Amino acid sequence: xxxxxxxxxxxxxxxxxxxxxxxxxxxxxxxxxxxxxxxxxxxxxxxxxxxxxxxxxxxxxxxxxxxxxxxxxxxxxxxxxxxxxxxxxxxxxxxxxxxxxxxxxxxxxxxxxxxxxxxxxxxxxxxxxxxxxxxxxxxxxxxxxxxxxxxxxxxxxxxxxxxxxxxxxxxxxxxxxxxxxxxxxxxxxxxxxxxxxxxxxxxxxxxxxxxxxxxxxxxxxxxxxxxxxxxxxxxx
Amino acid sequence: xxxxxxxxxxxxxxxxxxxxxxxxxxxxxxxxxxxxxxxxxxxxxxxxxxxxxxxxxxxxxxxxxxxxxxxxxxxxxxxxxxxxxxxxxxxxxxxxxxxxxxxxxxxxxxxxxxxxxxxxxxxxxxxxxxxxxxxxxxxxxxxxxxxxxxxxxxxxxxxxxxxxxxxxxxxxxxxxxxxxxxxxxxxxxxxxxxxxxxxxxxxxxxxxxxxxxxxxxxxxxxxxxxxxxxxxxxxx
Numbered sequence: 001x002x003x004x005x006x007x008x009x010x011x012x013x014x015x016x017x018x019x020x021x022x023x024x025x026x027x028x029x030x031x032x033x034x035x036x037x038x039x040x041x042x043x044x045x046x047x048x049x050x051x052x053x054x055x056x057x058x059x060x061x062x063x064x065x066x067x068x069x070x071x072x073x074x075x076x077x078x079x080x081x082x083x084x085x086x087x088x089x090x091x092x093x094x095x096x097x098x099x100x101x102x103x104x105x106x107x108x109x110x111x112x113x114x115x116x117x118x119x120x121x122x123x124x125x126x127x128x129x130x131x132x133x134x135x136x137x138x139x140x141x142x143x144x145x146x147x148x149x150x151x152x153x154x155x156x157x158x159x160x161x162x163x164x165x166x167x168x169x170x171x172x173x174x175x176x177x178x179x180x181x182x183x184x185x186x187x188x189x190x191x192x193x194x195x196x197x198x199x200x201x202x203x204x205x206x207x208x209x210x211x212x213x214x215x216x217x218x219x220x221x222x223x224x225x226x227x228x229x230x231x232x233x234x235x236x
Numbered sequence: 237x238x239x240x241x242x243x244x245x246x247x248x249x250x251x252x253x254x255x256x257x258x259x260x261x262x263x264x265x266x267x268x269x270x271x272x273x274x275x276x277x278x279x280x281x282x283x284x285x286x287x288x289x290x291x292x293x294x295x296x297x298x299x300x301x302x303x304x305x306x307x308x309x310x311x312x313x314x315x316x317x318x319x320x321x322x323x324x325x326x327x328x329x330x331x332x333x334x335x336x337x338x339x340x341x342x343x344x345x346x347x348x349x350x351x352x353x354x355x356x357x358x359x360x361x362x363x364x365x366x367x368x369x370x371x372x373x374x375x376x377x378x379x380x381x382x383x384x385x386x387x388x389x390x391x392x393x394x395x396x397x398x399x400x401x402x403x404x405x406x407x408x409x410x411x412x413x414x415x416x417x418x419x420x421x422x423x424x425x426x427x428x429x430x431x432x433x434x435x436x437x438x439x440x441x442x443x444x445x446x447x448x449x450x451x452x453x454x455x456x457x458x459x460x461x462x463x464x465x466x467x468x469x470x471x472x
Contacts, residue, residue, distance in 0.1 A: 067406070120369055130405045133356055133380050144369050145382045150404070168386070169366045170303070 003221040004234055006175050007195055010115055011124035011147070011165055013156075013180035014132065016204040016211070018112075018227070019102040019139060021046065028098040032091075034083050039206055041081060048073035053126060053155040065128035065150050071096045099127070100134035105201070109140045111227025114236040120144045124165050124178065126155050157188030166194065177221065179230065183214040190220075197222040197230060239457040240470055242411050243431055246351055247360035247383070247401055249392075249416035250368065252440040252447070254348075254463070255338040255375060257282065264334040268327075270319050275442055277317060284309035289362060289391040301364035301386050307332045335363070336370035341437070345376045347463025350472040356380045360401050360414065362391050393424030402430065413457065415466065419450040426456075433458040433466060 015021050025045065026038030052069040055061050064072075074096055078084045087095065115121050122145040123132050132146050147165050154160035166176045173193030180186050181201040190196050198220040204211035214220070224230035251257050261281065262274030288305040291297050300308075310332055314320045323331065351357050358381040359368050368382050383401050390396035402412045409429030416422050417437040426432050434456040440447035450456070460466035 116373075120373065122369075128404075129381060133358075133405070137352075137356065137380060142378060144373060145365060146380075151387065168364075169369070 002235075004177055004195060004197075007177045008120060009166070009169050009171055009176040010119045010121045010197075011162075011176055011178050011189075011194070012112075012121065013178070013182060013185050014123050014125035014127055014135070015102075016201055017179065017181040017199050018108045018141065019104050019135065020203070021099070021102050022204065022206055024102040025098050028095065028101070032087070032095070034086055036081055036083065041077060043205065044077045044080065045070075045073055048076065049126075053149075057155045057158050063153050066099075066126055067096065067128055067131060070099055097134075100131050101138050102135050104139040104141055105226065107226040107228045109142075111229075111231050112141055112143070114231035115227070115234065116142065116144060118234065118236045120169065122147050122165070124148065124156070124161065156185055159188065159192050162189050162192040162194055166192075179227075182212045183218050184212075186214075186220055187218070195222075196220040197224060199224050199226065199230060201226075238471075240413055240431060240433075243413045244356060245402070245405050245407055245412040246355045246357045246433075247398075247412055247414050247425075247430075248348075248357065249414070249418060249421050250359055250361035250363055250371070251338075252437055253415065253417040253435050254344045254377065255340050255371065256439070257335070257338050258440065258442055260338040261334050264331065264337070268323070268331070270322055272317055272319065277313060279441070280313045280316065281306075281309055284312065285362075289385075293391045293394050299389050302335075302362055303332065303364055303367060306335055333370075336367050337374050338371050340375040340377055341462065343462040343464045345378075347465075347467050348377060348379070350467040351463070351470065352378070352380060354470065354472045356405065358383050358401070360384065360392070360397065392421055395424065395428050398425050398428040398430055402428075415463075418448045419454050420448075422450075422456055423454070431458075432456040433460060435460050435462065435466060437462075 012018055022042045025042035029036050029041045030038035052073055056064055112121055121143055123143055124147055125132055126149045128150040129146060129148055132148055149155045149161060152161055152164040166173050177195035177197050178186060178189035179197040179199055181199045181204060186196040186198060201211045224233060248254055258278045261278035265272050265277045266274035288309055292300055348357055357379055359379055360383055361368055362385045364386040365382060365384055368384055385391045385397060388397055388400040402409050413431035413433055414422060414425035415433040415435055417435045422432040422434060437447045458469060460469060
């Protein structure tokens with residue numbers, strides 16, 4: 001029996017799995033003309049992502065959506081790169097929205113389209129609704145639903161995020177599959193009873209550093225090279 | 237200046253405005269082979285919709301999504317039509333999901349597609365997420381986002397539903413427009429500061445009864461014959 005034979009709902013991680021945040025953000029940073037190393041800036045901005053969400057997840061502060069966390073983190077990184085006073089408020093806000101204009105990996109739009117013919121395909125991202133909707137329009141991605149941390153006020157890997165998404169569709173956990181390029185996300189979904197599909201994205205952190213590498217003990221229901229490969233394996 | 241010149245977000249009512257609930261439900265009821273008048277049954281089922289939501293809206297009972305309300309109302313209508321014991325649990329549940337399989341009005345899919353080229357186009361329906369996603373897949377409708385009463389735990393015309401949808405996109409109310417075939421829905425949106433587009437659906441309640449007719453005092457920002465006409469008026 002196919003490991004995904006009961007699955008009706010595919011939930012997709014977005015940053016890194018569907019879109020290439022690093023190259024997109026780096027390009028916008030370099031276009032500012034401040035002489036910044038765009039990739040290094042993007043990496044530094046992104047490295048603040050996990051700890052900033054963790055503070056919300058652990059209840060150290062009330063809910064803040066990802067646009068809000070990105071903005072705080074942006075100001076900290078500009079400071080660290082020594083250009084804190086070089087951008088006015090409008091430029092800061094526009095740079096913060098670089099995350100609304102990320103480009104998709106080349107296989108993503110076609111892969112998702114094929115998967116939608118057979119499955120309900122939704123985001124399950126830590127991005128907020130407006131970010132995901134704008135990004136999807138920009139990158140030509142289409143979804144059956146746009147669910148995210150903001151929908152449930154719970155950042156992954158909080159079990160509430162995975163469970164709430166499955167419940168919203170009236171499904172059992174084993175009828176949903178999380179598709180992600182990150183082992184930690186997949187492990188958390190598996191712990192909630194969801195199926196898991198690993199998507200290999202070796203270039204997420206650039207050509208010099210390997211993307212997320214699963215541990216030898218990780219067992220996912222499926223492993224795929226990209227979304228076209230995932231669609232083919234699922235018979236779409 | 238065009239009345240919608242600031243508008244970035246179109247929020248659509250769904251039942252009646254985008255899909256023909258009456259003909260679709262009637263067809264499924266008649267297919268049961270119980271000798272029921274499908275259209276009369278659909279009307280009776282639908283007439284319980286407003287009062288059942290009102291009990292939730294007024295806090296007389298905790299949150300129940302529309303699938304849940306539809307199921308309660310279905311059992312009451314089957315009783316009234318004298319066929320309460322003719323369907324087993326599986327048949328009851330399947331009939332309840334007739335609302336997940338509604339057909340769209342003939343102009344809807346093409347009209348929405350055109351509107352999405354220029355606007356963020358989302359549902360803002362009292363239907364629940366699973367219902368709207370299944371219905372959209374069934375009817376070939378595509379959205380940028382699927383927002384609904386369930387997202388905000390607030391049934392329209394509760395102001396919370398309109399305001400929460402606008403806030404989720406980080407917009408001001410006048411940057412969003414509700415598109416609906418029902419004057420009461422549009423009036424409630426206008427009271428929250430949203431723009432309004434009336435969509436004429438004279439056949440919503442069948443050929444013998446006129447659909448929702450605005451009062452002579454109603455002033456909407458736009459009036460349209462269908463979604464293709466709305467798209468044309470908006471330059472899409």
